[in-house]
Amino acid sequence: MVIIDVHLTQKNYQIRIQSGLYHICAEQIAQVWTPRQIALITDTNVAPLYLETVESQLIQAGYQVTPIIIPAGETSKSLDQSMALYSQLAAANFTRHDGVIALGGGVVGDLAGFIASTYMRGIAFIQMPTSLLAQVDSSVGGKTALDLPAGKNLVGSFYQPDLILIDPDFLTSLDQRQLLAGYAEIVKVAALNGGTFWQQVTGIQSAHMILAQAETLIQQSVYYKAQIVMADEKESNQRQLLNYGHTIGHAVETLANGSLMHGEAVSIGLVAMQHLVEQSGLTEAHLTPVITTVLNAVGLPTDSPLLMSDRLFTQLLHDKKNQGDAINLVYLDAIGVPKIQSIPLTTLAANLFSKKTGNQPTDTLQ
Ligand SMILES: NC(=O)c1ccc[n+]([C@@H]2O[C@H](COP(=O)([O-])OP(=O)(O)OC[C@H]3O[C@@H](n4cnc5c(N)ncnc54)[C@H](O)[C@@H]3O)[C@@H](O)[C@H]2O)c1
Ligand SMILES: O=C(O)C(=O)C[C@@H](O)[C@H](O)[C@H](O)COP(=O)(O)O
């Protein structure tokens, strides 16, 4: 088993990665949790596949389990869904000494984490991520979130779990589109990291290759993210690097209204951001075609008509890296050499407009 230790100011916990782990999850959980009530939150796609195996083990280990199945999909990251979950916890008399387990993809993890962080001002939480995206990214680092009609993840908290159990065997039931969506976040981290991690992704040409190399891709992604989170848990500075591709990605994802997965939007956002900073002279890098090739090699989208939408800039106003009239852009000066640069929002708007019209902006990014 690969164990990555996470040390934070308020708490320490482990990320455990191993094939077959979900068959022994209750004994793993019993190492960190005393007997208690557990809300086992999952979704309508994951429940028929894995709920019974996990639930029966927990019951056998002495836990009292309330399974909660939410509708699969991004729309479940909502205040309405949260209200339903709070009511279920209250109806089952959950107390502060009980716990919540997220068994699912990033949607289940973000929602269950938010519920755990707010119900009775916080009850214990464990992540069992089942999608590639959740295994390499969303289960790690403690960001929880709900969406608002205005934009992605606009309600949420930083709330760390007591344990993260990552079993790559879950990925065998994931469909190809979901697998690729998770891979976009791996490409993001590999590009930030550079080195042999980046070399590995440049050799990947298919979903089959992603699955074959999943375990090492997960280990490297989680290790990179955990180091960043330990250095800057609440995203005061370097954690913003993990948001590479998300400034434009989140805007496009919201405008797509459910037709793009988060990872697909990130794929588009990585290329759009790199293109923007290279075209405008903010960096001398020429990485747009390099990153595009790696993403397109497996069939991920890297362009969208939504990049030309009149509503794109309004969406960018909801980016959490905005401060006053400025926004922090995240991009690469070279593979493995990321940069965070504050620019005025008006300058960003001018450059987005010039991309749309083909005219030179009056205001340059430099
Ligand atoms: N908190 C963070 O740091 C963070 C990081 C990245 C993304 N996110 C969030 O994560 C979400 C995206 O996560 P996602 O791509 O996992 O989406 P998701 O949770 O919707 O899962 C994708 C689909 O795969 C299904 N699924 C999950 N595991 C499966 C399995 N093993 N077998 C079969 N089907 C399975 C789900 O039911 C769903 O239909 C977005 O809301 C995004 O904003 C959060
Ligand atoms: O963990 C982080 O920090 C990230 O930014 C990881 C992102 O992949 C993830 O999508 C995150 O939820 C985005 O957060 P937000 O603060 O931009 O809502």
Ligand SMILES: [Zn+2]
């Ligand atoms: Zn993301």
